[in-house]
Amino acid sequence: xxxxxxxxxxxxxxxxxxxxxxxxxxxxxxxxxxxxxxxxxxxxxxxxxxxxxxxxxxxxxxxxxxxxxxxxxxxxxxxxxxxxxxxxxxxxxxxxxxxxxxxxxxxxxxxxxxxxxxxxxxxxxxxxxxxxxxxxxxxxxxxxxxxxxxxxxxxxxxxxxxx
Numbered sequence: 001x002x003x004x005x006x007x008x009x010x011x012x013x014x015x016x017x018x019x020x021x022x023x024x025x026x027x028x029x030x031x032x033x034x035x036x037x038x039x040x041x042x043x044x045x046x047x048x049x050x051x052x053x054x055x056x057x058x059x060x061x062x063x064x065x066x067x068x069x070x071x072x073x074x075x076x077x078x079x080x081x082x083x084x085x086x087x088x089x090x091x092x093x094x095x096x097x098x099x100x101x102x103x104x105x106x107x108x109x110x111x112x113x114x115x116x117x118x119x120x121x122x123x124x125x126x127x128x129x130x131x132x133x134x135x136x137x138x139x140x141x142x143x144x145x146x147x148x149x150x151x152x153x154x155x156x157x158x159x160x161x162x163x
Contacts, residue, residue: 003051007081010048014041028082035070035089035096042102045074045083052076053083056099059109061117063143067091068119072099089119098124116141 008022011029015022018037023030033041045053053074062069072085089096098121099106110121111130118139121127129136138145 003079003081007048007051007053007083010051011045011083014044017044025084028084030084030086032069032086032088035087038070038072038085038087038099039097039102041085041087042072042074042099045085046102051079051081053081054078056103056105056109059099059106059113061113061119061141063117063141064088065091065143068094068117070096070113070119094118095120095122097122098127100124115139118142 008029011022011031014020015031015033018033018041020031020033020037020041023032031041031045047054053076055075055077056072057075058071058073060071062071068089068091070087070089072087074083074085075081087096094117096119098110100110100121101123107125108130110119110124111127113119114121114124114127115129115131116139128134132140
């Protein structure tokens with residue numbers, strides 16, 4: 001059986017186990033699950049027999065309006081397989097398990113998603129802002145984030161001392 005067929009079989013089996021949905025988008029399998037299944041899903045993907053998706057390339061988030069998606073881009077250190085996992089979480093309580101116990105490299109990626117979207121990663125060892133200062137209000141990549149008008153910013157720039 002070819003690598004891609006084996007991966008598809010493993011992903012379909014996992015999707016059935018975690019009530020997920022599988023699609024193929026631009027030659028990449030995309031497994032969408034509820035956020036509560038993320039630890040189980042990623043642990044299983046990392047340990048797929050014959051086709052492990054054991055390298056976390058990236059982690060980001062999407063504001064889908066009524067909910068958020070935390071997106072994990074996986075590949076393999078041993079083969080050509082790639083897998084994208086999307087975990088859907090509530091906008092009202094944006095909380096999901098941290099995957100730093102699976103991949104320590106998720107540490108800064110989760111902090112970035114927290115800083116930009118306000119997503120809480122339960123069990124993260126040091127969840128605090130990474131780009132913005134602690135007093136910064138809001139989360140700039142949320143669709144409901146409001147910026148100041150250009151007029152207000154122009155006035156603030158003119159008020160800078162020493163210029």
